[in-house]
Amino acid sequence: MRADLTVIGLGHSGLPLAQAATAAGIRTVGHDPRPGTVGELNAGRPPADGSLSAAELRRLLACGFRATADPTQLGGARTAVICVDTPLRADGALDLGPVRDAAHTLAAVLRPRTTVVLESTVYPGSTEEFVRTVLEDGSGLRAGRDFHLAYAPSRLDPGSRAYGYANVPRVIGGLTPACTEAAAAFYGRFTEKVVRARxxxxxxxxxxxxxxxxxxxxxxxxxxxxxxxxxxxxxxxxxxxxxxxxxxxxxxxxxxxxxxxxxxxxxxxxxxxxxxxxxxxxxxxxxxxxxxxxxxxxxxxxxxxxxxxxxxxxxxxxxxxxxxxxxxxxxxxxxxxxxxxxxxxxxxxxxxxxxxxxxxxxxxxxxxxxxxxxxxxxxxxxxxxxxxxxxxxxxxxxxxxxxxxxxxxxxxxxxxxxxx
The missing domain is CATH 3.40.50.720 (NAD(P)-binding Rossmann-like Domain)
Known part of the structure; x- marks a missing residue:
């Protein structure tokens, strides 16, 4: 199945995104470098952190979602969203290594006209100075010209019965106005309100x-x-x-x-x-x-x-x-x-x-x-x-x-x- 959306990082934020997108009719594939995690998900066993229940995962798989650890399966999607965790290091700094690895994996299969969105917690400037560099160096393409690049902070409230993907406004900040609009069009398919940042x-x-x-x-x-x-x-x-x-x-x-x-x-x-x-x-x-x-x-x-x-x-x-x-x-x-x-x-x-x-x-x-x-x-x-x-x-x-x-x-x- 050729996917419309690639979600990179199947943790506490990536899986709910895949769930919301799939429910909106968006064909979705998820990538995670951990083969064990991929195997558990595809077998219908929900994650230990409770980000998806067993019933929710069954519905997700029934709608065609599949997880993969094979980076060659990521090419061709119109939109790719990076949702990997960025934990704090011992010195109090964010560990951006997972973001770098995800961007490097995506760069190898990145095609023109793809919309790339970063959702992981990062420092101001990281999308433009860090992720953009990795993607451009690995793909030979130019952000803002050959592909769209934007940042959309995750706003999940895990376990909430009042707030979900549909009714929580999404903030979108693109490298160019066209990048912002491309990302806004994607999130607008399953989010009631999109807020455009400068x-x-x-x-x-x-x-x-x-x-x-x-x-x-x-x-x-x-x-x-x-x-x-x-x-x-x-x-x-x-x-x-x-x-x-x-x-x-x-x-x-x-x-x-x-x-x-x-x-x-x-x-x-x-x-x-x-x-x-x-x-x-x-x-x-x-x-x-x-x-x-x-x-x-x-x-x-x-x-x-x-x-x-x-x-x-x-x-x-x-x-x-x-x-x-x-x-x-x-x-x-x-x-x-x-x-x-x-x-x-x-x-x-x-x-x-x-x-x-x-x-x-x-x-x-x-x-x-x-x-x-x-x-x-x-x-x-x-x-x-x-x-x-x-x-x-x-x-x-x-x-x-x-x-x-x-x-x-x-x-x-x-x-x-x-x-x-």
């Missing part, structure tokens, strides 16, 4: 602003949670009151840390040293520091709670509830649960976990036993810590069974648990 740099920077906005505001409310606990104020009631203000305020909730694929990006860590700013974005830098301290704070609160009730963390039985980064999803990307488990284990605690979406889980390279009987495990544990509030959890029932319950999500009824 160019790829503006579109890239819009994503950077959106991601850092989330990080900074979560950091603010996390600091407020620590402050309110220290002065004996209920932070959850504070937020409930504050969010009644109809202007100038948007409610964020504290938690045990920040996870997910939308990593905070400091544009001082550019891949092009000659363009480095020479100074960090101080708000982003501080927000990262605040949010990365939360797992340690939760571990300290857990140990303090045990101590207040005459128990030491050493030898205490601690049950962790919910180890994914977001409620009602299986995706563990960036979840703070791993660090919290490691810290509690270092204090000598005996750990177990429960998560309806996770059957096996390790923290710090060591497996954590899974509790099969939730209420029995909560009754036996010296401390139960809610890290993620999945809808299946009956917190009132758990509070009645648990000897001690620390709720890091503020989801339990008032007075039923110790809340962050």
């Amino acid at each position: 160019g790829p740099r503006e579109a890239e920077t819009a994503q950077l602003l959106e991601v850092n906005y989330r990080q900074v505001n979560i950091a603010l409310v996390n600091e407020m949670a620590v402050f309110c606990h220290d002065i004996g104020v209920d932070v959850w009631d504070v937020i409930r009151c504050a969010e009644t203000k109809p202007f100038g305020f948007q409610a964020f909730r504290p938690g045990p840390g920040v996870g997910g694929h939308s990593v905070p990006v400091d544009p001082n860590h550019l891949s092009y040293p000659s363009r480095a700013l020479g100074y960090p974005l101080r708000m982003v830098e501080l927000a990262r520091q605040v949010n990365t301290r939360m797992p340690r704070y939760v571990s300290q609160r857990a140990a303090a709670l045990l101590n207040e009730h005459g128990k030491s963390a050493r030898g205490a039985r601690v049950l962790l509830l919910g180890v994914t980064y977001k409620a009602d999803l299986a995706d563990q990307e960036g979840s703070p649960a791993g660090e919290i488990a490691t810290r509690l284990r270092d204090l000598g605690a005996q750990l177990s976990f429960h998560d309806p979406y996770v059957q096996r889980w390790s923290a710090g390279g060591r497996p954590v036993p899974r509790a099969e009987g939730l209420y029995e495990a909560a009754a036996e544990a010296d401390l139960t810590v809610l890290l993620q509030h999945h809808r299946t959890y009956d917190l009132q029932g758990l509070a009645a069974k648990a000897q001690l319950l620390l709720d890091t999500r503020g989801a339990s009824p008032t007075g039923a648990a110790h809340r962050l």
Whole structure:
């Protein structure tokens, strides 16, 4: 089957794009360099991160979608979208290696009049200075003349029942006005609204602003949670009151840390040293520091709670509830649960976990036993810590069974648990 669309990178953003495009009647092929991933998808086995359910994957395959690890199968599509992950390196910089590899793979089969769109998280300037160079050098074609090139930041809200591909506006920034219109025409086939940016740099920077906005505001409310606990104020009631203000305020909730694929990006860590700013974005830098301290704070609160009730963390039985980064999803990307488990284990605690979406889980390279009987495990544990509030959890029932319950999500009824 000759495809109209090639999706490169079949992860948390590539598969939903393939799903939306296929549902709109666009013949789609997906490429991933991992043969194991390709084989699992083509066999109808959904990804472990929950980006597609088994039923959704069956429908996708029934509509003709196929995954491949063979780069020679990518030629001929009218549109190619790069959706590979760009995780943070140890030094805090984005790893653009997967984007380079994807662009290099595409360049070998790139044909004239193809529309190429980058969706991966990158630095401002990456589409024009990095991806464009790889594509042109590998294909011999010129962006803006022989093929269209644009950036469209991913705006997924995984697991959301309110927001999907159709009703979330897509920002498009093309290398030329014609590139913008070509990309807009593609997304317009399955998106209700397309917002045209002045160019790829503006579109890239819009994503950077959106991601850092989330990080900074979560950091603010996390600091407020620590402050309110220290002065004996209920932070959850504070937020409930504050969010009644109809202007100038948007409610964020504290938690045990920040996870997910939308990593905070400091544009001082550019891949092009000659363009480095020479100074960090101080708000982003501080927000990262605040949010990365939360797992340690939760571990300290857990140990303090045990101590207040005459128990030491050493030898205490601690049950962790919910180890994914977001409620009602299986995706563990960036979840703070791993660090919290490691810290509690270092204090000598005996750990177990429960998560309806996770059957096996390790923290710090060591497996954590899974509790099969939730209420029995909560009754036996010296401390139960809610890290993620999945809808299946009956917190009132758990509070009645648990000897001690620390709720890091503020989801339990008032007075039923110790809340962050």
